Amino acid sequence: MIPIEAFPTLELNLVVNGLPRAVNVNPCVTLLDLLREYLHLTGSKKGCDHGQCGACTVLLDGKRVNSCLILAVSREGSTVTTIEGLGSTSKMHPLQSAFIRHDALQCGYCTPGQICSAVGLLREGQAKSRDEIREGMSGNLCRCGAYIGIVDAIADVMASGSTLLEDQ
Ligand code: FES
Ligand code: FES
Numbered sequence: 075m076i077p078i079e080a081f082p083t084l085e086l087n088l089v090v091n092g093l094p095r096a097v098n099v100n101p102c103v104t105l106l107d108l109l110r111e112y113l114h115l116t117g118s119k120k121g122c123d124h125g126q127c128g129a130c131t132v133l134l135d136g137k138r139v140n141s142c143l144i145l146a147v148s149r150e151g152s153t154v155t156t157i158e159g160l161g162s163t164s165k166m167h168p169l170q171s172a173f174i175r176h177d178a179l180q181c182g183y184c185t186p187g188q189i190c191s192a193v194g195l196l197r198e199g200q201a202k203s204r205d206e207i208r209e210g211m212s213g214n215l216c217r218c219g220a221y222i223g224i225v226d227a228i229a230d231v232m233a234s235g236s237t238l239l240e241d242q
Pocket of ligand 1: 123
């Protein structure tokens with residue numbers, strides 16, 4: 075097997091959380107590893123690293139994706155929003171506030187992915203009921219079983235007609 079270090083790095087330009095970022099990256103690196111290891115944005119979590127848990131969900135060009143399944147160099151020029159770009163302690167995104175209000179987490183490991191996925195779900199505009207929220211969020215697992223609070227939080231924001239659909 076050829077060691078990863080043997081591949082030449084490529085320059086990659088992305089807009090991450092509203093800021094232009096240029097990095098020289100190994101072509102084998104996933105978007106998740108780029109965010110965590112190169113850009114030190116550790117909000118996005120590595121759970122399974124195989125596209126099965128949703129912990130690594132971010133918004134890529136406005137759509138939710140499992141960042142562990144995407145080669146970073148394949149997304150030259152794209153826009154990425156992570157949990158760090160959705161809101162801050164002093165100005166939380168409506169879904170971040172709702173997760174706190176509804177106690178929608180225990181250990182919090184899945185939470186960044188849950189919130190990014192929920193933003194994507196609401197932007198898609200397909201979910202109209204609690205069952206459809208559950209279906210739409212089925213790719214995001216929570217080992218702590220905080221599902222009732224998660225659905226409550228998303229349903230709350232959906233019902234509020236919040237302007238969370240604005241592009242971030
Ligand atoms: S870490 Fe990407 S889906 Fe699990
Ligand atoms: S809150 Fe612990 S995994 Fe979801």
